[in-house]
Amino acid sequence: MEFGVLKHYSLSGQTVRLEFEGGTAEIGLTAPGIVNVFAPLAGPERRSKAIEGDKSRPVAFRLERRDDGLWLETDEVKVRVGDGFTVDFFDADGGEVCMDYRGQRRPLERITPERAQLLIAEGHGAELAEPDRAFEVVKKLSGGEHFYGLGDKTGFLDKRGYDYEMWNTDNPDPHVDSFKALYKSIPFFMALTDSHAYGIFLDNTFRSWFNMGQESEDYYWFGAAGGSLDYYYIAGDGLPQVLERYTYLTGACPLPQKWTLGYHQSRWGYMTQEDVQEIADGLRNHDIPCDAIHFDIDYMQDYKVFTWNKERYHGDPKSFLSGLAARGFKPVVINDPGVKQEAGYPIYEEGVEKGFFATTPEGEVYINAVWPGDAAYPDFGNPAVQEWWGRNQKFLLDLGVRGIWNDMNEPASFKGPLPDDTVFSDGARRATHAEIHNVYGHFMAKAAYEGLKELDGRRPFVITRACYAGTQKYSTVWTGDNHSIWAHLQMSIPQLCNLGLSGLPFAGTDLGGFGSDTTPELLLRWVQTACFSPLFRNHSALGTRPQEPWRFGPEVLDVYRRYVKLRYRWLPYFYDLFWEAERTGAPILRPLVFHYPGDRTARTCNDEFMVGDRVLAAPVVQQGVRQRLVYLPQGEWYDYWTGETLTGPVSVIQDAPLDVCPIYVKAGSVIPLSPPQSWVGEAEPDTLLLDVYPGEGVWDHYLDDGESFDYREGKYHQYRFTVHKDGSVDTETVHAGYDRPYREIRVLAR
Ligand code: GLC
Numbered sequence: 001m002e003f004g005v006l007k008h009y010s011l012s013g014q015t016v017r018l019e020f021e022g023g024t025a026e027i028g029l030t031a032p033g034i035v036n037v038f039a040p041l042a043g044p045e046r047r048s049k050a051i052e053g054d055k056s057r058p059v060a061f062r063l064e065r066r067d068d069g070l071w072l073e074t075d076e077v078k079v080r081v082g083d084g085f086t087v088d089f090f091d092a093d094g095g096e097v098c099m100d101y102r103g104q105r106r107p108l109e110r111i112t113p114e115r116a117q118l119l120i121a122e123g124h125g126a127e128l129a130e131p132d133r134a135f136e137v138v139k140k141l142s143g144g145e146h147f148y149g150l151g152d153k154t155g156f157l158d159k160r161g162y163d164y165e166m167w168n169t170d171n172p173d174p175h176v177d178s179f180k181a182l183y184k185s186i187p188f189f190m191a192l193t194d195s196h197a198y199g200i201f202l203d204n205t206f207r208s209w210f211n212m213g214q215e216s217e218d219y220y221w222f223g224a225a226g227g228s229l230d231y232y233y234i235a236g237d238g239l240p241q242v243l244e245r246y247t248y249l250t251g252a253c254p255l256p257q258k259w260t261l262g263y264h265q266s267r268w269g270y271m272t273q274e275d276v277q278e279i280a281d282g283l284r285n286h287d288i289p290c291d292a293i294h295f296d297i298d299y300m301q302d303y304k305v306f307t308w309n310k311e312r313y314h315g316d317p318k319s320f321l322s323g324l325a326a327r328g329f330k331p332v333v334i335n336d337p338g339v340k341q342e343a344g345y346p347i348y349e350e351g352v353e354k355g356f357f358a359t360t361p362e363g364e365v366y367i368n369a370v371w372p373g374d375a376a377y378p379d380f381g382n383p384a385v386q387e388w389w390g391r392n393q394k395f396l397l398d399l400g401v402r403g404i405w406n407d408m409n410e411p412a413s414f415k416g417p418l419p420d421d422t423v424f425s426d427g428a429r430r431a432t433h434a435e436i437h438n439v440y441g442h443f444m445a446k447a448a449y450e451g452l453k454e455l456d457g458r459r460p461f462v463i464t465r466a467c468y469a470g471t472q473k474y475s476t477v478w479t480g481d482n483h484s485i486w487a488h489l490q491m492s493i494p495q496l497c498n499l500g501l502s503g504l505p506f507a508g509t510d511l512g513g514f515g516s517d518t519t520p521e522l523l524l525r526w527v528q529t530a531c532f533s534p535l536f537r538n539h540s541a542l543g544t545r546p547q548e549p550w551r552f553g554p555e556v557l558d559v560y561r562r563y564v565k566l567r568y569r570w571l572p573y574f575y576d577l578f579w580e581a582e583r584t585g586a587p588i589l590r591p592l593v594f595h596y597p598g599d600r601t602a603r604t605c606n607d608e609f610m611v612g613d614r615v616l617a618a619p620v621v622q623q624g625v626r627q628r629l630v631y632l633p634q635g636e637w638y639d640y641w642t643g644e645t646l647t648g649p650v651s652v653i654q655d656a657p658l659d660v661c662p663i664y665v666k667a668g669s670v671i672p673l674s675p676p677q678s679w680v681g682e683a684e685p686d687t688l689l690l691d692v693y694p695g696e697g698v699w700d701h702y703l704d705d706g707e708s709f710d711y712r713e714g715k716y717h718q719y720r721f722t723v724h725k726d727g728s729v730d731t732e733t734v735h736a737g738y739d740r741p742y743r744e745i746r747v748l749a750r
Contacts, residue, residue: 003039003085009070014059016072018081025085025229031057033076033236033245037087039229041134046230047426048203049439050250050470077235089198089233097196098233101138101219134206136223137231144193145220146603147212148239148591149502151186152479154179157494157591158604159189163214167207168410168438168466174483174515175491183410183466183480185438186502187222188250190242192597199234199242201249205438205468226434239501239594240586246503247585251473253505255582257459258706259330259680260403260476261574262291263564264537265548266332266510271298272312273320279548280329286550288561289568289678293324294405294539295333303372304340306347306395321400328679332403332461333396337378337411337444338370347392351376356385358433359423366422368413377411377418380443381436382425389444390451397452403461404448406475409441410466441466442474449474458707463535469503476506476535484513484544489526490621494606496533500587501594505578508535517545520552521623521658524559528661529619531563532611534574534588559659571680572672572688572701577612579702588612596633599649605631614666614697615640620656628662630654636667638693643750668697670721670729673748680706686743691750694727704738717741 004021011017015028015036025039034055038046061074069082078090089098147159155162155177162177166185175182187202189210200222202208208224215221222231232249236242265283270276276293283290299317301307308317321331339348339357351357357376358366365376379385393404411418422433424440436443445464452460462475471477479495482488492509499507511530512518518526518540527549530536540547549560567574577588587594590610592602608618608631616637618630632648639646640663646652654662665671671691677683688701704716718735731745 003083005083006070006081009065011063014056014061016063016070016081018070018085020083020085023085027072027079027081027087029059029061029072029074030055030232031245031248032059032074033234033241034249035072035077035079035089035233035235037229037231037233039085039135042226042228047227048230049205049442049468050201050203052251052470052473055249077233079233089235091196091235095195096142097235098191098198098200099140101140101221103218105138105216105219133209133223134226135229136221137229138219138221141213141217141219142193143217145213146192146593147189147220148192148593149186149189149199149498150210151184151188151502151504152182152477152495152499154182154491155494156604156606157497157593159210159212159498161213163209163211165207165209166438168441170408170410170412170465170480172481172515174485175488183441184468184477186467186469186504188246188469188502190239190501192239192593192603194598197236197238197242197597199232199236199246201232201234201246201469203230203232203469204228205435207434207438238597240584243501243503243587244585250470250503252582252585253472253476253503253578254459255578255711256476256506257461258571258575259291260461261534261571261578262536262680263289263567264292264294264332264535265290266294266296266537266539267546267548268296268540269298269542270296273314273317276320276324280324280327282548282550284327284678286557286561287678288549289564291328291679292330292332292403292537294537295331297334297336297371299333302340303336304342304345304347305335306392308399318399325400328682330402331400332405332463333401334405334407335393335396335448336370336408337380337406337440338368338372338375338408339378340372341367341374341376348376350388351378354384354388356382356388358418361421361423363423366418368418369415370408370412378444379424380440380447381427381431383427385425386443386447386450389447390454393448393451394455397455403463404452406441406444406448406462406464409444409464410437411440439468442468442471445471445475446473457709459709467504472504472506476508477504478507478535478537478539479509481514481541482510483516484518484522484540484547485516486522486621486623488513489522489529490607492529492533493609493621494591496589497587497591497609500589501591503585505581505585505587505589506534508533508537510537510539512538512540512547514539514541515544518547520556523547523549523552524556524658525620527560527563529617529621531567532589532609532617534578536567562659563661565676568677569673570671571674573612573615575706576672576700576702580612592616592631592633599633601631601649602633614669615671616664616666618654618662618664620661626655626657627653628656630662630664632664636695637664638667639663640665665693666697667693667695668723669693669695670697670699670723672699672701686740688742688745689748690721690729690745691748692723692727692729694725695723696725697723699723700734703741705740715739719745
């Protein structure tokens with residue numbers, strides 16, 4: 001990208017068209033606080049996969065050419081465009097917020113060709129080759145920036161000082177801090193300084209890079225291997241508003257069915273009907289509330305999608321699933337994209353006949369291998385393929401399946417990576433793997449969601465491993481193949497927090513760890529953490545130590561049960577948070593910095609998190625630890641277990657024996673609770689219990705049928721609880737559209 005002097009500019013609506021020596025570009029006001037920077041390096045049209053529909057909203061602005069550049073100013077943001085297509089963002093008072101870097105790039109370590117040769121000889125390879133970048137945007141670091149977001153990246157909460165790559169990657173090695181990429185590509189981050197917060201969303205699906213001050217203390221940069229330069233600068237008065245605006249742009253996570261917030265039991269290795277039966281019995285007999293049992297690849301016939309292994313299910317999976325349903329279990333089944341290459345297999349044959357699979361540049365069906373062996377890859381960028389795939393889910397729904405778990409959709413390939421020039425579609429346009437790779441999972445999730453919505457009518461439940469910005473509209477996510485190691489329990493906190501800050505509030509990790517063998521202690525500390533995570537699923541790999549809660553004796557079972565039951569009690573609170581997430585984009589699980597941005601300890605706090613804005617959990621995430629340091633930010637806090645009050649900001653040493661996860665609730669809170677139940681809907685939800693923490697505060701509580709889309713027509717109740725210092729609560733009905741409101745709302749005696 002070689003832009004020279006700004007020669008001309010013209011205005012078209014809220015977009016300024018810029019003509020530089022060497023190329024054209026645009027600066028557009030998308031909506032209040034959202035500015036789009038665009039250079040049509042790959043053609044004039046926007047090709048966003050993340051943004052659907054027209055998101056433009058009127059914004060009042062002024063445009064003026066001054067000596068130092070062209071100024072586009074609104075009430076909130078001032079943008080200065082200069083020669084060379086420099087773009088600087090200021091606040092309303094003209095304070096610098098996000099400036100292009102003007103010095104010379106000075107990488108910390110320059111790798112000379114000689115040194116590169118040496119390193120390559122030592123086996124480092126690909127990462128040394130200078131990637132072929134279509135563009136780079138280099139921004140100045142003022143010194144105090146903290147960076148959050150970027151999806152599922154490994155490591156700690158604050159991404160400052162690290163570099164990452166966006167290329168959906170299935171790497172079975174234990175995920176450690178030095179990984180550059182994992183399964184998801186969310187090219188969005190938020191920056192926080194003492195004075196400002198802003199976000200950058202690079203809407204580009206090609207392989208891209210985010211160097212967040214790893215290369216230099218003076219600048220950070222992002223760039224991509226192809227496509228156009230298309231990024232959004234998002235202003236805001238804090239992280240919540242920046243995230244709200246990002247969610248406005250890319251879409252919100254829709255309210256899920258209530259049962260999906262319950263406990264899920266899974267394992268790769270429930271081979272037969274008897275295995276699943278044993279798990280269902282185990283859950284009910286051991287009094288572990290549970291709503292979902294997951295079926296991994298072994299339910300299929302030879303790992304062929306849209307089939308069911310009749311032999312292992314005695315010829316009648318439907319009766320078996322309906323038996324499970326009668327006991328409150330919803331079956332969720334895995335569905336991988338790879339379609340087995342096999343003559344006579346209808347899905348494969350139909351896909352070939354209709355041209356529904358990705359091809360080589362020469363037009364042959366492209367074949368790689370996944371679980372079923374040699375397999376073809378559905379071309380999900382083609383809307384007809386999405387529809388076809390979505391409709392095929394009918395086979396599963398007819399058997400009684402209630403949720404679809406999309407896996408291996410980076411896409412994974414056992415015979416080496418797909419060549420960059422493998423042919424896919426982007427709508428009617430021919431596109432390459434290089435462009436589609438990072439949105440393959442996104443398109444698959446969309447296909448699953450739209451299909452379920454059409455076939456079932458209820459709010460679809462989809463889980464995906466790979467995704468792109470905006471996938472939250474269609475699917476929940478999990479963090480893939482973690483291990484049963486303490487480091488991964490520790491990492492789950494910043495990882496889920498950053499997913500939430502990347503617009504993906506409905507997320508979870510494999511509780512207990514997927515690979516490697518768990519231990520009773522690790523499992524207990526994990527359930528104490530994961531009972532707060534939006535997606536609450538115990539899952540483990542074939543060949544590892546079984547980790548259902550009753551595998552380790554009565555004491556472990558008792559403690560495990562306590563935390564699953566806590567989650568079930570708190571379901572109305574979680575449901576309220578999901579309702580909020582759909583309206584504002586606020587995550588369920590939040591890092592402390594989300595609500596306490598000025599608090600320096602909060603900005604890098606990795607072993608505590610908030611659930612909504614009034615509950616703080618400080619789980620133990622180290623082996624052998626029975627006491628831990630807890631940091632409480634400003635305000636009055638109640639110890640959930642003892643009722644003791646503490647005034648923050650303060651650090652306290654908290655006892656945390658193996659059965660205790662330290663939990664704190666802010667004064668003035670009310671936690672809406674459900675009566676005890678073993679699955680969502682077992683107990684008639686006509687009574688609401690209020691767990692009150694005296695102080696001053698207001699909580700809006702939401703109630704609907706828990707599964708249909710009727711709430712969008714106003715069929716819900718919204719209650720407002722006002723808490724007072726003496727512990728009394730006033731109840732008001734703000735919206736009364738649901739035909740089965742509570743018959744009783746009662747304050748719980750503590
Ligand atoms: C992948 C998934 C894992 C699943 C396994 C077998 O590794 O990430 O969750 O159990 O495949 O289907």
